[in-house]
Every structure is written in C-alpha cells, then in structure tokens.
Amino acid sequence: MDITIQNTDAPPPAHRPSAAEQKRAGRGATRPGDRIFLGLSRGSGIFLLVIMAAIAVFLTYRASLAISKDHGNFLTTFEWNTNLTPPVFGIAVLAFGTVVSSIIAMAIAVPVAVGIALFLTHYSPRRLAGPIAYVIDLLAAVPSIVYGLWGALVLVPHMDGLFGWLNDYLGWTGIFSWQGGAPRSLLTVGILLAIMILPIITNVSREVFRQVPQMHEEAALALGATRWEVIRMAVLPFGRSGVISASMLGLGRALGETMAVATVLSPTFDIQTSLLDPGGGTFAQNIASKFGEATDQGRDALIASGLVLFVITLLVNGAARVIIARRKEYSGANA
Amino acid sequence: MSTAAVTGKRRSTLRGASLPKWSPWAIGVGSIAVGLGISLAAGLDSSIQWALMAAVLFVLGTYVIAARVEGRRQAKDRVATSLVWVCFLLAVIPLASLVWETLKRGVKVFDVYFLTHSMGVVADTETGGGIYHAILGTLEQVGIATVIAVPIGVMTAVYLVEYGRGKLARAVTFFVDVMTGIPSIVAGLFVLSFWILILKMGYSGFAGSLALAILMMPVVVRSTEEMLKLVPNELREASLALGVPKWRTILKVVLPTSIGGITTGVMLAVARITGETAPVLLLVWGTNFINSDPFKDPQASLPLYIYQQYANSAGSGAAYDRAWAAALALIAFVMILNLVARGIARWKAPKTGR
Structure with missing residues (x-):
C-alpha cells in the first residue's frame, strides 16, 4: 500500500517559529472557537503519542508478569511450555526463525524489487509502465491472509521439485538438506514473504528512481554511456538511501507478518539447521498459533514475545524513517 | 533502442556492430526451449525449475552473444536489460498466479447462498454454509x-x-x-x-x-x-x-x-x-x-x-x-x-x- 511511502518532511523550514509568528498564533488562539479547535487537534496528536506510550507500557507490564515467573532464560531457552508450573519458555527459536525468514525474504525481494523499479522507470515501454505500476499498487493491498492461503495451497505443492533439486545439488552444505517432509519450512516462508513485501519495496524505489535529475542521466548518455552505465553511475547512487529505507520498510513488514507464516509453516519449537526441513517459528506466527489454547499465563508469555517483536520493528522502522528524513528532497509516492 | 537503430544496414564505419532488434526475443525463446528440453530429458516436473533454468540461460546467452558481436560494454548493458526483464517476469508470475488461483478456486462455491448464509449448523468438513x-x-x-x-x-x-x-x-x-x-x-x-x-x-x-x-x-x-x-x-x-x-x-x-x-x-x-x-x-x-x-x-x-x-x-x-x-x-x-x-x-x- 502506498501509505507508508509518503515523505516525512517536517513543515517547511520557512516556518520556523519566529517570535513574531508565535505572538500572532497566540493572538489568533484567543478566540474561543480557535482555542477549542486548537485544543482538539493538538489533543488528537497527543492522543496518538499516548497510544504509542500505552502500547509500550501495557506490553511491558504484562511481559514483566510473565518473565518474572519464567523458570527458563527468556532469551536463550529452547522451549515454550507455559502450562507447566513453573512455566519454562524462551524466545531463542522464535528470534532465529524470524531473523532467518526475514533475511531470506530480503535477499530475494530487494534485488527483484529494485529490478522491477528500474524496469518501470527506465526499461519498460511507456504505455506498459503506468498500468503495471497501478497493478503493483493494488497487489500491495491484497490482504496477508490471502497470501497465506495461496502460499499454503498453491506455493507449497510447487516447492517439492525445487526442494528436491536443492537437496540433490546443495544438500552437502547442510543448509539445503531435505529429509522429504512437506515443504512447509522457513525457506518457503521466506519466499512467500519476499513475494508479499515486493510491492512496497518496488513502490518506494520507483518513486526514488523517478526523482533522479534528468540532467544527470542525459549528461551520462551524452558522454556515451550505455543504459546500464547510466543506471550504475547516475541512478543507483542517487537512489541508494531511498532503496535502503524502502528495504527497511519491507523488512518491518516481513518481521511482523503473522497470518502468511502461520498458514504456511508447520512449526516446531526447535532450530533446524536446514532451511528445507519443516520447523522453527516466528514471533508473530507463534502468537497466532499458540493463542487459542493459551491460559492466562500463556497469554502473558505470548505478550512478552510480542514486546520483543514490537521493539525490533520499532527500531527497524525508526531507522528507515530517519534515513528518509535525512533526504529532504525525497517526496512521497502516489501523491 | 539506440543500439538497434541501425538494423539491417551493413556495418557503418562510425558504429560498432550491433545485434538485430529481434535478438532478445530469439534468445528468450531459445532459452525457454532449452530449459524445457533439459527438464523433460532429466525428468524434472517442477515448473519452477525449468523457468529458473530458462532465466539463467537467457541471461548467460545474452551476455555471450552480445559480447562476441558488440563488445563487452554493450554486452553488460544487454545483460542488465535482460536481468531487469527477468526480475519483472519472475515477480509477475507469483502475483498473477495469486489472482488467478483465487478467482479460479473461489468461484466454485461463490453464489448468493454463500453470501447470505452463516456456518451455523454446518460442520467444518461438510459442504454448504456461507460467509x-x-x-x-x-x-x-x-x-x-x-x-x-x-x-x-x-x-x-x-x-x-x-x-x-x-x-x-x-x-x-x-x-x-x-x-x-x-x-x-x-x-x-x-x-x-x-x-x-x-x-x-x-x-x-x-x-x-x-x-x-x-x-x-x-x-x-x-x-x-x-x-x-x-x-x-x-x-x-x-x-x-x-x-x-x-x-x-x-x-x-x-x-x-x-x-x-x-x-x-x-x-x-x-x-x-x-x-x-x-x-x-x-x-x-x-x-x-x-x-x-x-x-x-x-x-x-x-x-x-x-x-x-x-x-x-x-x-x-x-x-x-x-x-x-x-x-x-x-x-x-x-x-x-x-x-x-x-x-x-x-x-x-x-x-x-x-
């Protein structure tokens, strides 16, 4: 979807609150209607901040209840037995699964998305580019549960051949060995996540590539550069930070994706050395699949794992925003 | 575009040799044929495999042919072009499949009854029921x-x-x-x-x-x-x-x-x-x-x-x-x-x- 792509420009610098302006604003706000309206709108803004704070506070509170009862090490235990007294659980497996599936997704999605963005801005026939960009926008809006259903019932059966092939030729590495279980493994999850985050990375990158100054490209062409050399020397350096932040937005999505992982993965609570063998789990998937049977204690434990996910996505998204904000000239997509 | 503009003309003294405009298509068709051929011969049945093979062949073939005819810089340019096209096609396939499968499998029980009934007395494994x-x-x-x-x-x-x-x-x-x-x-x-x-x-x-x-x-x-x-x-x-x-x-x-x-x-x-x-x-x-x-x-x-x-x-x-x-x-x-x-x-x- 296009919402995450807009610019983060603070109000234009021309509007620095000079003393005179503040005074004027102050005078404007003396009318009762103005004061109420300002109060309402500022209140809404503060309310949003309060929600963010409340999310952090409430999750931390419930998580601390759970962790204080935990008889394993919350960070390193390879178990999730919240119904035992005392409960023993840890997030090591979830952290591993989340990181691995996201890395796979990024490794596939980023190059392909950059390729599509270049295709749309520099290679495709102009008549095609518009409709294709439009379709990619729409695909970003497909709900994740539909991707999940498609992944589980269409993609998984198609993975058998690929897995067999990987096992035959790369099985010796240990990472790609396959014992022949259903291909509901972290690799499949990573591939599905890659497909899901492709539209958003493409959208943001396309917007950045489109803003490359025409002069740079024409100058390169005039010097006799081939199209690829134009892209390598003019387009990519200009778009680098945009692509990085686009990737991080995509990463944020991949880390927090719930339903697609929950439908495709057949989870076990251990770490598989092979990406092809079913098993492992991710934070979000674990919450969705364990929630139904969880007792109050189990829920608190799940909230604790959710808190970790919250912090991770907060850091990733915050970093992406900082990178975008540093580029003042960056302006939004689909505006 | 610029490289293909002189199709048909004999070598000009001002420009290097260039491949004809249809060459990417020819290489594309050729690599799909070879990819299919190999997977048939080797008894592979996954469409993912032959598509990947065709994609790799396409990129390699483009490079080799272009490098021989046009020189290394042009060849790199052509490889980049073909890679970008391959990226695009690779991405379109799953997305198109998603829409197609949902349509194809979705219309089976999608009717007025489905839209106007709940799952009230229908067990999960029975037919019937609705949304x-x-x-x-x-x-x-x-x-x-x-x-x-x-x-x-x-x-x-x-x-x-x-x-x-x-x-x-x-x-x-x-x-x-x-x-x-x-x-x-x-x-x-x-x-x-x-x-x-x-x-x-x-x-x-x-x-x-x-x-x-x-x-x-x-x-x-x-x-x-x-x-x-x-x-x-x-x-x-x-x-x-x-x-x-x-x-x-x-x-x-x-x-x-x-x-x-x-x-x-x-x-x-x-x-x-x-x-x-x-x-x-x-x-x-x-x-x-x-x-x-x-x-x-x-x-x-x-x-x-x-x-x-x-x-x-x-x-x-x-x-x-x-x-x-x-x-x-x-x-x-x-x-x-x-x-x-x-x-x-x-x-x-x-x-x-x-």
Whole structure:
C-alpha cells in the first residue's frame, strides 16, 4: 500500500517559529472557537503519542508478569511450555526463525524489487509502465491472509521439485538438506514473504528512481554511456538511501507478518539447521498459533514475545524513517 | 533502442556492430526451449525449475552473444536489460498466479447462498454454509474502527499542517511514521493486555475495532496530511484576510478543498484494515453463528473466517473451497474500495494553482 511511502518532511523550514509568528498564533488562539479547535487537534496528536506510550507500557507490564515467573532464560531457552508450573519458555527459536525468514525474504525481494523499479522507470515501454505500476499498487493491498492461503495451497505443492533439486545439488552444505517432509519450512516462508513485501519495496524505489535529475542521466548518455552505465553511475547512487529505507520498510513488514507464516509453516519449537526441513517459528506466527489454547499465563508469555517483536520493528522502522528524513528532497509516492 | 537503430544496414564505419532488434526475443525463446528440453530429458516436473533454468540461460546467452558481436560494454548493458526483464517476469508470475488461483478456486462455491448464509449448523468438513456472519462482523468492526480513527486521524493531520511547529509536532510526525509499521499482531496484543486482561472485558467485535483503529489512525494521518499540504496557501490567506477565524477557515475552506483526497486516504485505510487477520484472531475470537452485536460476545470476520476454514478443517476440500470463496469476496471488496478511492482521487483532485 502506498501509505507508508509518503515523505516525512517536517513543515517547511520557512516556518520556523519566529517570535513574531508565535505572538500572532497566540493572538489568533484567543478566540474561543480557535482555542477549542486548537485544543482538539493538538489533543488528537497527543492522543496518538499516548497510544504509542500505552502500547509500550501495557506490553511491558504484562511481559514483566510473565518473565518474572519464567523458570527458563527468556532469551536463550529452547522451549515454550507455559502450562507447566513453573512455566519454562524462551524466545531463542522464535528470534532465529524470524531473523532467518526475514533475511531470506530480503535477499530475494530487494534485488527483484529494485529490478522491477528500474524496469518501470527506465526499461519498460511507456504505455506498459503506468498500468503495471497501478497493478503493483493494488497487489500491495491484497490482504496477508490471502497470501497465506495461496502460499499454503498453491506455493507449497510447487516447492517439492525445487526442494528436491536443492537437496540433490546443495544438500552437502547442510543448509539445503531435505529429509522429504512437506515443504512447509522457513525457506518457503521466506519466499512467500519476499513475494508479499515486493510491492512496497518496488513502490518506494520507483518513486526514488523517478526523482533522479534528468540532467544527470542525459549528461551520462551524452558522454556515451550505455543504459546500464547510466543506471550504475547516475541512478543507483542517487537512489541508494531511498532503496535502503524502502528495504527497511519491507523488512518491518516481513518481521511482523503473522497470518502468511502461520498458514504456511508447520512449526516446531526447535532450530533446524536446514532451511528445507519443516520447523522453527516466528514471533508473530507463534502468537497466532499458540493463542487459542493459551491460559492466562500463556497469554502473558505470548505478550512478552510480542514486546520483543514490537521493539525490533520499532527500531527497524525508526531507522528507515530517519534515513528518509535525512533526504529532504525525497517526496512521497502516489501523491 | 539506440543500439538497434541501425538494423539491417551493413556495418557503418562510425558504429560498432550491433545485434538485430529481434535478438532478445530469439534468445528468450531459445532459452525457454532449452530449459524445457533439459527438464523433460532429466525428468524434472517442477515448473519452477525449468523457468529458473530458462532465466539463467537467457541471461548467460545474452551476455555471450552480445559480447562476441558488440563488445563487452554493450554486452553488460544487454545483460542488465535482460536481468531487469527477468526480475519483472519472475515477480509477475507469483502475483498473477495469486489472482488467478483465487478467482479460479473461489468461484466454485461463490453464489448468493454463500453470501447470505452463516456456518451455523454446518460442520467444518461438510459442504454448504456461507460467509454472511463474517461479512456482517467485518462490516461492523471496520465501521466502528473507522468512526474512531478518522476524526482523530484527520484532527491530528490538521494539527500537524495548520498548527504544528516545534517539538510536539516533530514527535507526532515521527511516531505516526513509526506507528504505520507496527505489526498488526502487536496492536492486537496491546488491546488484549489492556482491554481484555486488565479491564476484564470479554472478546467482542468492539475489542477488534479498537486494534483496527490503532492500525488505521497513522494511515489516515499520513494521507490527510499530504492532502492538506496541497491546499494552496492563497485560499487560507484570502479567508483569514476577510477576518474569518482560523478554525472556521480550516473547517470551511481547507477541509472542503481537500475532501476528495481525504476520502481517498480513508478508503485506502479501510481497505487495509479490512484484511487484517491477526488482531481479529486475538480479540474477536470468531464464531460460526450470526452475532450482530459488536459489543458483546465473539463475532466472525471475513479474514478470520478464511483462516479458520483453512486451519480447522484438517484438509477438507469443502472447507478449502469456502476459504477460497471467502478470499475472493475479501479481495473483491478490497480491490473495489481501492479502485473507487483512486477514482475519487482523480475526480476530486484538489485544484492547485489558479
């Protein structure tokens, strides 16, 4: 979807609150209607901040209840037995699964998305580019549960051949060995996540590539550069930070994706050395699949794992925003 | 393009040799043929394999041929071109397959009966049943979430654009951005810990609405903000110069001017939260019966229905059919919202400039 792509420009610098302006604003706000309206709108803004704070506070509170009862090490235990007294659980497996599936997704999605963005801005026939960009926008809006259903019932059966092939030729590495279980493994999850985050990375990158100054490209062409050399020397350096932040937005999505992982993965609570063998789990998937049977204690434990996910996505998204904000000239997509 | 412009002419003294315009197509067809041939010969049956092989052959073939005829720089350019095309095709295939499979498998049980009946007396593995209860639940939950989120979101955007200077506005801008990236399941967990575990409220459609509203607010803020920024300053100044108070200027001039864009943003946000499953799973719980009261007892919801048909059915074909049909209904709803929203955006685009 296009919402995450807009610019983060603070109000234009021309509007620095000079003393005179503040005074004027102050005078404007003396009318009762103005004061109420300002109060309402500022209140809404503060309310949003309060929600963010409340999310952090409430999750931390419930998580601390759970962790204080935990008889394993919350960070390193390879178990999730919240119904035992005392409960023993840890997030090591979830952290591993989340990181691995996201890395796979990024490794596939980023190059392909950059390729599509270049295709749309520099290679495709102009008549095609518009409709294709439009379709990619729409695909970003497909709900994740539909991707999940498609992944589980269409993609998984198609993975058998690929897995067999990987096992035959790369099985010796240990990472790609396959014992022949259903291909509901972290690799499949990573591939599905890659497909899901492709539209958003493409959208943001396309917007950045489109803003490359025409002069740079024409100058390169005039010097006799081939199209690829134009892209390598003019387009990519200009778009680098945009692509990085686009990737991080995509990463944020991949880390927090719930339903697609929950439908495709057949989870076990251990770490598989092979990406092809079913098993492992991710934070979000674990919450969705364990929630139904969880007792109050189990829920608190799940909230604790959710808190970790919250912090991770907060850091990733915050970093992406900082990178975008540093580029003042960056302006939004689909505006 | 430039390299292919001299097709047909014999070598000019000013230009190097170049491949004819049709060469990429020829290489493409050739590599697909070889890819298919190899996989047939080796008895491989996965379409993924021969497609990957064809893609690799295409890129390698392009490089080798172009390097021999045109030289290394041109060859690199051609490889880049073909890689970009391959990227595009690789990405289109799964996305097209997603839409195609949903359509193909979804239409099986998708009819009026399906839309107007609930799962009340239908076991998960039986045929029959429908999504009426789920549609009802989704509409109510999304409706309530919209009612909560839109005023707050629009007012926040008004604050950021019309009033906001200084630290508070910067903090709000930053956290709105960060908030767009909150995983939906975290929003669900928050409402769970606050509404259900601490306030001891039960599972209900309203609890789900709260989480959906949290997911919706930042989206509305961002899009409204963009739209308000497009309103020309002259309009504000003209109104203020007539002595109209600022709040009336905003209500009567700024918001009406940008109402089309704001509507579009809201509809896109609605489309987004309609498909959210995770918070609904945690907070609304799901039911097979029609529950039209969003404030009491579990409700159903369309995305949740899809998940439950998939997960609780132990591989029953009837349940999968229902899941696909519900997915079709959901996609259709989201797509229509998107198309209408974009239509409104184009139709009511703010008249900037004079």
